[in-house]
Amino acid sequence: xxxxxxxxxxFKKFGTVSFTSVTRVNDFINYLEQGKVMGTRCKECGQVxxxxxxxxxxxxxxxxxxxxxxxxxxxxxYSQLKYAxxxxxxxxxxxxxxxxxxxxxxxxxISSDVxxxxxKLGMDMETVVNRLPDGQLNYVFKKTE
Amino acid sequence: MGKVGIIGVGQxxxxxxxxxxxxxxxxxxxxxxMEDAQISAQDIDASIICSAPEYDKQRSPSGVxxxxxxxxxxxxxxxxxxxxxxxxxxRMAYSLIKSGLHDVxxxxxxxxxSEISSAESQERMGRGAxxxxxxxxxxxxxxxxxxxxxxxxxxxxTMLEDLALVRVKSATYGQVNPKALFRKPVTVEMFSDxxxxxxxxxxxxxxxxxxxxxxxxxxxLIVASxxxxxxxxxxPVWILGLGAASASVNMAGRDLFTGLTVARQAAEQAYRMxxxxxxxxxxxxxxxxxxxxxxxxxEDLGFAKPGEGKELIKSKETYKEGRIPVNVDGGLLSKxxxxxxxxxxxxxxxxxxxxxxxxxxxxxxxxxxxVHNIGGVGLYGNVTILGR
Numbered sequence: 406x407x408x409x410x411x412x413x414x415x416f417k418k419f420g421t422v423s424f425t426s427v428t429r430v431n432d433f434i435n436y437l438e439q440g441k442v443m444g445t446r447c448k449e450c451g452q453v454x455x456x457x458x459x460x461x462x463x464x465x466x467x468x469x470x471x472x473x474x475x476x477x478x479x480x481x482x483y484s485q486l487k488y489a490x491x492x493x494x495x496x497x498x499x500x501x502x503x504x505x506x507x508x509x510x511x512x513x514x515i516s517s518d519v520x521x522x523x524x525k526l527g528m529d530m531e532t533v534v535n536r537l538p539d540g541q542l543n544y545v546f547k548k549t550e
Numbered sequence: 551m552g553k554v555g556i557i558g559v560g561q562x563x564x565x566x567x568x569x570x571x572x573x574x575x576x577x578x579x580x581x582x583x584m585e586d587a588q589i590s591a592q593d594i595d596a597s598i599i600c601s602a603p604e605y606d607k608q609r610s611p612s613g614v615x616x617x618x619x620x621x622x623x624x625x626x627x628x629x630x631x632x633x634x635x636x637x638x639x640x641r642m643a644y645s646l647i648k649s650g651l652h653d654v655x656x657x658x659x660x661x662x663x664s665e666i667s668s669a670e671s672q673e674r675m676g677r678g679a680x681x682x683x684x685x686x687x688x689x690x691x692x693x694x695x696x697x698x699x700x701x702x703x704x705x706x707x708t709m710l711e712d713l714a715l716v717r718v719k720s721a722t723y724g725q726v727n728p729k730a731l732f733r734k735p736v737t738v739e740m741f742s743d744x745x746x747x748x749x750x751x752x753x754x755x756x757x758x759x760x761x762x763x764x765x766x767x768x769x770x771l772i773v774a775s776x777x778x779x780x781x782x783x784x785x786p787v788w789i790l791g792l793g794a795a796s797a798s799v800n801m802a803g804r805d806l807f808t809g810l811t812v813a814r815q816a817a818e819q820a821y822r823m824x825x826x827x828x829x830x831x832x833x834x835x836x837x838x839x840x841x842x843x844x845x846x847x848x849e850d851l852g853f854a855k856p857g858e859g860k861e862l863i864k865s866k867e868t869y870k871e872g873r874i875p876v877n878v879d880g881g882l883l884s885k886x887x888x889x890x891x892x893x894x895x896x897x898x899x900x901x902x903x904x905x906x907x908x909x910x911x912x913x914x915x916x917x918x919x920x921v922h923n924i925g926g927v928g929l930y931g932n933v934t935i936l937g938r
Binding site: 416419420421422423424425428455456481482483484485486487488489490491492493494496499501502503509510511512513514521526527543 | 672677682686687688690698700704751756
């Protein structure tokens with residue numbers, strides 16, 4: 406009997422449809438499970454990465470540590486899709502957007518409970534973990550209080 | 551070492567549902583370019599086949615095409631940088647010739663997008679973005695460019711009506727381009743009529759009329775050393791400047807949302823290499839995959855100051871009779887956008903303009919022309935300056 410090698414494919418849980426299952430930053434998914442959206446920071450040179458990376462292109466170190474995307478980001482731009490690619494039709498309408506946290510930016514979706522007329526460029530938003538109806542995980546931007 | 555020239559240009563008609571295989575589609579653009587250059591396949595030293603991958607069952611189309619087009623046993627290879635593939639192909643041909651390795655190189659771009667549905671195509675196009683971190687959110691090209699449109703409108707007061715004017719100009723010339731997919735007039739009223747398909751929402755603020763359409767097509771450029779160009783051709787068009795750049799694939803890595811850094815960097819390189827400034831350009835082809843993209847291009851290329859792109863289209867300065875005619879062949883919006891063939895079609899138009907052979911699309915005696923060709927959402931950028 407040959408022993409089957411277990412594949413760490415945690416990343417298949419990311420988003421409505423994940424196109425990647427294996428990555429060296431698979432812990433990102435565990436943090437999402439804990440309600441945290443995390444980026445990485447190079448332990449050698451301090452370079453901050455979001456989305457998280459396993460490797461630093463500046464000093465070639467693969468020693469990275471996790472940090473939490475916390476606080477407010479400023480909405481740089483967004484667009485609400487009225488037409489979706491294959492596999493995402495049931496999510497319509499939804500908005501993609503970019504938040505600026507100063508040291509890094511975050512690309513994601515705006516929470517579906519934010520009406521489009523309340524979305525203003527330049528507004529502060531926060532990034533929170535979101536569980537999709539089928540158990541998949543992503544993160545969304547919500548208005549801050 | 552001497553100059554490098556373009557001695558032959560060709561393209562197929564851009565259509566929906568080309569009734570043939572990809573090698574047959576490639577033949578159409580190749581044949582026109584070869585007849586234009588008046589050379590035979592033995593005169594070609596190497597070929598570069600360009601397209602965006604994943605639309606065809608055929609893997610490695612270069613070998614298949616080389617055989618079908620009579621280009622074996624000469625070397626051939628496949629090259630891609632999404633929608634700017636043929637411009638990158640021209641850049642590679644230039645370097646192969648400048649290095650002295652080859653004298654005559656064929657650059658052939660193609661795409662047969664109709665074999666898959668429009669939604670599937672959007673999914674593939676979306677996967678030209680960051681599949682690990684962005685595609686799982688359900689991204690597509692119109693939505694990305696829509697974010698640039700939104701940011702530009704917010705910062706500079708660009709209006710939806712300005713975007714519609716870009717499409718109206720495009721349609722003006724699409725009607726006189728026999729190779730274009732859309733050949734009907736478009737009015738601004740269509741965009742304000744909720745019943746009209748042009749006004750249909752795609753991804754806010756972009757509407758159907760703001761977006762180019764998928765198409766099938768091929769294009770071909772025959773590129774030659776100065777010596778061969780002058781032997782073969784009465785009217786070579788010379789490559790004066792080449793610029794190319796890349797940017798972060800993930801939008802989180804971008805600092806600019808009101809323009810494309812790759813276009814600015816590529817333009818700067820091309821202007822410097824050619825020793826010209828934006829005011830020297832007599833006719834231009836820009837990558838209007840969306841209406842907003844043309845306005846961004848005006849600004850990124852220095853035809854207008856940042857934020858003032860809308861003034862160029864409002865004052866009709868980019869029409870054929872204007873200060874800087876842009877996309878007088880209808881652009882991607884009217885021609886359709888068979889990804890890998892688009893750059894070659896843009897370059898073909900500028901070559902024909904510089905030779906004075908552009909027919910109803912001809913601008914008055916241009917001497918220097920420019921091609922702006924973008925891959926992905928400003929992921930890759932190529933700017934090429936050509937002269938007589």
